[in-house]
Every structure is written in C-alpha cells, then in structure tokens.
Amino acid sequence: MGKTMAEKILARAAGVKEASPGDLLDVFPHVAMSHENAGLVIKSFKEIGTGKLYDPDRIVIIFDHRVPAESEKTAEGHKTVREFVKKYGIKHFFDINTGICHQVLPEKGFCRPGEVLVGTDSHTTTHGAFGVFSTGIGATEMAAVWATGKLWLMVPETIKIVVKGKFAPGVYAKDLILYIIGRLRADGADYKAIEFFGPAIDEMSIASRMVLTNLSMEAGAKAAMIPPDQKTIEYVKSVTDRPFEAIRPDPDARYCQTLEIDLGTLTPQIAYPHAVDNVKPLAELAGTPIHQALLGSCTNGRLEDLEEGAKQLRGRRVHPDVRMLVIPASWQVYRQALDKGLIAAYIDAGAVVLNPGCGPCLGAHQGLLAAGERCISSTNRNFQGRMGSTQAEVFLASPAAVVASAVAGRITLPEVK
Amino acid sequence: MKFCGTVFKYGNDVNTDVIFPGRYLKVWEPAEMAKYAMEDIDKDFAKKVKKGDIIVAGKYFGCGSSREQAATCLKAAGVSVVIAESFARIFYRNAINLGLPIMVCPEITKIVEAGHQLEVEPTTGEVKNLTTGQTARAKVLPPFILEILSDGGLIPHLQKKLKKAS
Numbered sequence: 004m005g006k007t008m009a010e011k012i013l014a015r016a017a018g019v020k021e022a023s024p025g026d027l028l029d030v031f032p033h034v035a036m037s038h039e040n041a042g043l044v045i046k047s048f049k050e051i052g053t054g055k056l057y058d059p060d061r062i063v064i065i066f067d068h069r070v071p072a073e074s075e076k077t078a079e080g081h082k083t084v085r086e087f088v089k090k091y092g093i094k095h096f097f098d099i100n101t102g103i104c105h106q107v108l109p110e111k112g113f114c115r116p117g118e119v120l121v122g123t124d125s126h127t128t129t130h131g132a133f134g135v136f137s138t139g140i141g142a143t144e145m146a147a148v149w150a151t152g153k154l155w156l157m158v159p160e161t162i163k164i165v166v167k168g169k170f171a172p173g174v175y176a177k178d179l180i181l182y183i184i185g186r187l188r189a190d191g192a193d194y195k196a197i198e199f200f201g202p203a204i205d206e207m208s209i210a211s212r213m214v215l216t217n218l219s220m221e222a223g224a225k226a227a228m229i230p231p232d233q234k235t236i237e238y239v240k241s242v243t244d245r246p247f248e249a250i251r252p253d254p255d256a257r258y259c260q261t262l263e264i265d266l267g268t269l270t271p272q273i274a275y276p277h278a279v280d281n282v283k284p285l286a287e288l289a290g291t292p293i294h295q296a297l298l299g300s301c302t303n304g305r306l307e308d309l310e311e312g313a314k315q316l317r318g319r320r321v322h323p324d325v326r327m328l329v330i331p332a333s334w335q336v337y338r339q340a341l342d343k344g345l346i347a348a349y350i351d352a353g354a355v356v357l358n359p360g361c362g363p364c365l366g367a368h369q370g371l372l373a374a375g376e377r378c379i380s381s382t383n384r385n386f387q388g389r390m391g392s393t394q395a396e397v398f399l400a401s402p403a404a405v406v407a408s409a410v411a412g413r414i415t416l417p418e419v420k
Numbered sequence: 421m422k423f424c425g426t427v428f429k430y431g432n433d434v435n436t437d438v439i440f441p442g443r444y445l446k447v448w449e450p451a452e453m454a455k456y457a458m459e460d461i462d463k464d465f466a467k468k469v470k471k472g473d474i475i476v477a478g479k480y481f482g483c484g485s486s487r488e489q490a491a492t493c494l495k496a497a498g499v500s501v502v503i504a505e506s507f508a509r510i511f512y513r514n515a516i517n518l519g520l521p522i523m524v525c526p527e528i529t530k531i532v533e534a535g536h537q538l539e540v541e542p543t544t545g546e547v548k549n550l551t552t553g554q555t556a557r558a559k560v561l562p563p564f565i566l567e568i569l570s571d572g573g574l575i576p577h578l579q580k581k582l583k584k585a586s
Binding site (some may be wrong): 039040042043046047050052053064068069074076077080123125127139140141142143144146147150151155167185189190193194223225248278365366367384386387388389 | 433435437438441443445446447448460461478480483484485486488491506508509510513514518519521560564573574575578579582
C-alpha cells in the first residue's frame with residue numbers, strides 16, 4: 004500500500020522502515036524552532052538538568068512576538084535568551100531585527116523538503132509548504148527536544164485536498180483556505196495531516212502556498228503539506244546549500260478524506276467574530292464600519308501581499324476614521340517593499356508601518372483595539388480578546404480586502420480593474 | 421490517582437486565547453499565571469476556583485495557540501483534571517507534559533452541570549457525578565502517558581529516567 008508524506012517523512016526521521024496512522028514513533032526533528040518562548044524552554048531545560056544540548060545546530064531562535072520589547076518584563080526575557088544563546092553556542096539566533104519566525108525560517112534555509120521541523124508556535128504548520136513535516140509543540144516538550152533530540156509523535160491520518168480551476172480577479176489563497184476552514188470546521192483536521200494537490204496548487208507562488216499551510220492550523224491540522232515540485236526545489240536551493248531529499252506521497256497513498264474544490268465559483272471570503280470557521284462570502288458583510296485595518300502577519304505579510312494591497316490604494320488615502328497598520332513579515336520583505344516603493348505608497352496613504360513581527364495579531368504588542376472597535380485583518384485568528392478588548396471584533400480577509408476596506412472605512416470587496 | 425472536585429463547565433471550542441490571554445504571555449511564574457486563568461471567558465474563575473476543582477467542556481478544548489501557559493495556569497490555579505468531549509492536539513500534549521491530567525469523555529457535558537461534585541478515576545476512566553449519581557466512562561490514557569502524569573509531568577519524568585540511566 005502506498006504512503007502519505009506524513010507516513011514517509013516521520014518514518015525516516017524515526018529511523019524505521021515504514022509507518023502507518025496510529026503508530027507512535029520517537030522522531031528526531033531536524034529543526035527545533037522557538038521565539039520569545041525560548042525563555043520558557045530554557046527554564047524547563049535547566050530543570051531537566053542534563054546541562055547539555057543534544058545538538059545546538061538544530062536549534063533556531065527567532066524573536067518576533069514582542070519586538071522591540073514593549074515592557075521591562077519582555078526585555079528581561081529577551082536578555083535571558085540572548086545570554087543562553089551565547090553561553091551554549093546556539094548560532095541560529097535571530098534578534099528583533101529579523102522578522103516573523105514563519106517567514107524567517109524559509110528565508111534562512113531552514114525549511115528543507117523531507118525533514119521534520121518542530122516549533123513552539125501553533126502556526127509551525129506553515130513550513131509544510133516546502134514539503135516539511137512541520138508541527139507545533141509546547142515549550143516544555145521543546146526543552147525535552149533540546150536535551151534528548153527527540154519527541155514522540157503519533158503518525159496522523161491525512162486529508163487530501165485537490166484544488167482545480169483558476170482564481171477569479173480579487174480572489175486569493177486566503178479566500179481559498181478560509182473557505183476550506185469553513186467546510187472542515189475548526190477541528191476538522193484535529194490530529195490529522197493535510198496534503199494539497201491540483202493544478203491550482205501547482206500554479207501558486209511559494210508565498211500563496213504558505214498561506215494555505217499556515218492557516219491549515221485553524222482547521223486543527225497537525226501538519227499541512229504541499230508535495231515538493233520544481234518551484235519548491237528551486238526556492239530551497241536558492242537559500243541553502245544543505246542537501247535534502249524531497250519526499251512525495253505515493254500515488255496509491257491512503258487518505259481518510261478527500262475534498263475537491265473548484266476555484267471557478269470561489270468569491271472573496273471573510274471569517275467573522277469570534278471563530279476562524281465562521282466563514283461567509285465577504286459580500287454579505289460589506290458595508291460594516293471598521294476602525295482598524297491590519298496588513299501583515301505570518302499568514303499574509305509577504306511581498307506579494309503588500310503588492311496586492313498597494314494595488315487597492317490607487318493613490319487614495321486611508322479613510323479618516325480608520326487606523327491602518329502595515330507590518331512586513333520580515334526585514335527581507337521590508338527591504339524589498341522599500342525598493343519597490345510599496346512602503347512609500349502606504350505611508351503616503353496614511354498607514355503606519357511597524358517593525359516586522361507578530362505585532363497586534365495576538366494582542367501582545369502594539370496596535371490593540373478598544374471595546375466596541377472592529378478590525379479587518381489579514382492575520383489568522385479572530386478569537387475574543389485576541390487583539391485587545393474582549394468587546395472588540397476581528398474580521399479575517401485577504402490583503403486586498405483589508406486595504407480596500409481601509410480606504411472605504413467599511414468592509415469592502417477588493418476592487419478589480 | 422482519583423480526583424474529586426467542584427465542576428466549572430464551559431462549551432465547545434474554548435481556545436487558548438481565552439484560557440490565557442496573549443497580553444500575559446510575558447509572565448513566566450505559574451503562581452502569577454494562575455491569576456489570569458480563563459480571564460477572557462470567565463472573569464471570576466481565578467477567584468472562585470479551589471484546589472482539586474474540575475473543568476468540564478465540550479469539544480475541541482484548548483484550540484488555537486501552542487502556548488503551554490494555558491495548561492500551566494489551570495494547574496497552578498488548582499484544577500485537578502480537565503474532562504472534555506475532545507481536545508486540540510497541542511493543548512493535549514502540553515497538559516500531559518505539564519502534569520495536568522486530561523480525559524476525553526464524549527458524554528461528559530450531558531451528565532454534568534456547573535457546581536456539581538464530580539469523581540474521576542483516570543486509570544479506569546470511571547466518571548461519577550456525586551450530585552446526581554449519574555456515571556460515564558472516559559477513554560483510558562495509554563500507560564506511557566499515565567506514567568508521565570504520575571511522575572508529575574515530562575520534566576520530572578525525564579529527571580527520573582536520567583537518574584536511572586546514570
């Protein structure tokens with residue numbers, strides 16, 4: 004019987020011949036990523052008491068949640084991590100001037116097809132866009148990975164999603180994945196992996212593929228993968244010299260569920276408060292007044308997102324009743340956006356450009372909402388209290404819809420011309 | 421490993437943002453985390469919860485962020501066990517790794533209301549509502565997970581293993 008990507012990749016990382024859903028494996032991840040919560044990992048690592056890292060070169064630490072530090076407490080946390088990194092010789096450390104972990108990992112060559120990556124962040128599923136089995140874990144478990152090099156993982160069943168057809172103008176990968184989450188529901192892929200197939204996926208840019216794997220977490224996915232193709236291989240080779248072995252699923256692999264989607268009928272979608280699976284066509288909420296528009300995050304803060312957003316400006320200014328925030332996903336994206344004149348376009352429109360990082364997405368840093376306020380956001384979660392007040396509301400949509408709405412002052416369909 | 425306590429009951433899809441809001445993620449001390457437990461879904465929880473109390477919830481408890489503070493804060497607040505119809509996978513792992521027993525019981529919300537007294541035996545899966553006399557059966561945790569829990573979590577479990585090895 005054929006094997007899925009999850010079955011093949013996990014078997015290889017566990018050093019066993021083959022694996023099937025339900026098998027419990029001791030897996031040795033190739034990359035172990037943490038952000039600010041490396042502080043918690045360090046605390047647990049010290050308690051374990053080995054005093055020795057299994058392999059410091061597998062550890063990657065990227066500050067992104069509260070950069071630069073918004074409080075003395077965060078500054079102390081950052082300091083603890085910086086000191087540990089120096090003392091233990093962790094060379095893959097990226098400070099406050101790098102960007103969001105899920106953008107920085109691929110940019111710096113840590114997403115290599117066929118490997119296993121664990122991260123102390125739920126949106127670690129993102130890296131499946133590069134054919135990596137990539138999943139989120141907690142800080143204590145990460146401390147055990149640092150100390151022992153391994154963790155137990157249950158081999159998941161896999162949902163196959165096949166996407167055909169072409170995107171209509173003004174419709175993007177974000178709309179597709181919101182639609183999928185609405186269909187699967189928030190727990191539809193809990194404990195499961197997802198594999199994406201189809202001509203529409205083949206045509207998609209790397210950045211758009213990352214939107215799918217990133218947001219698959221919001222359907223509960225343990226991992227979400229796109230079988231590596233020429234585009235994947237070329238990208239990965241452009242960022243790393245490390246050898247890797249691309250692993251694709253067998254044609255006769257067994258899936259627990261198959262979902263087929265035709266893009267021909269897909270319209271712009273929106274997730275309304277307070278759950279990501281509250282999805283409906285954006286047109287149904289058009290006209291709802293907003294107070295903030297947020298363009299950025301590990302979901303939609305890449306160059307193509309800033310470009311698509313800027314196209315909606317057409318020389319117009321952000322509505323006077325709206326605060327618009329723009330957060331490039333990384334410094335590399337920031338620099339490219341500067342070169343292309345995108346940052347100037349946003350500033351001239353009256354938007355506030357923030358340091359690459361998670362920003363207000365999780366309500367831990369700047370740009371929060373007051374009671375009664377509404378935000379349209381290109382981010383990934385709209386839970387109650389997520390972006391400030393529990394009485395505020397967050398709506399999730401594509402970058403184009405976010406910018407179109409920022410200009411209009413109310414939820415608006417992207418303009419297509 | 422028998423638990424007995426007063427029930428706090430919640431619905432479906434209780435996410436980690438409402439269990440432990442992002443604005444407190446910079447907090448590292450469990451005792452302080454306990455003060456913010458469930459703040460965005462039940463403001464009075466931290467004041468009312470007593471040692472040994474039990475959380476009962478619907479499906480997909482702990483969905484969202486991987487923040488393990490969501491499990492740490494409940495344990496530090498005195499919660500003895502969380503019983504839900506189902507859990508999100510990262511929360512499930514975090515709870516075990518931090519030594520907070522959790523159990524899957526598809527019927528639990530039907531036989532228990534807030535304020536009831538509940539008795540739970542993780543090793544057999546027996547659940548008894550002491551207020552009404554109703555019973556239900558939870559899935560029994562695999563032996564290696566029960567071992568981590570009885571050691572008090574992944575860190576003491578590893579410490580024990582390392583001690584044995586040396």
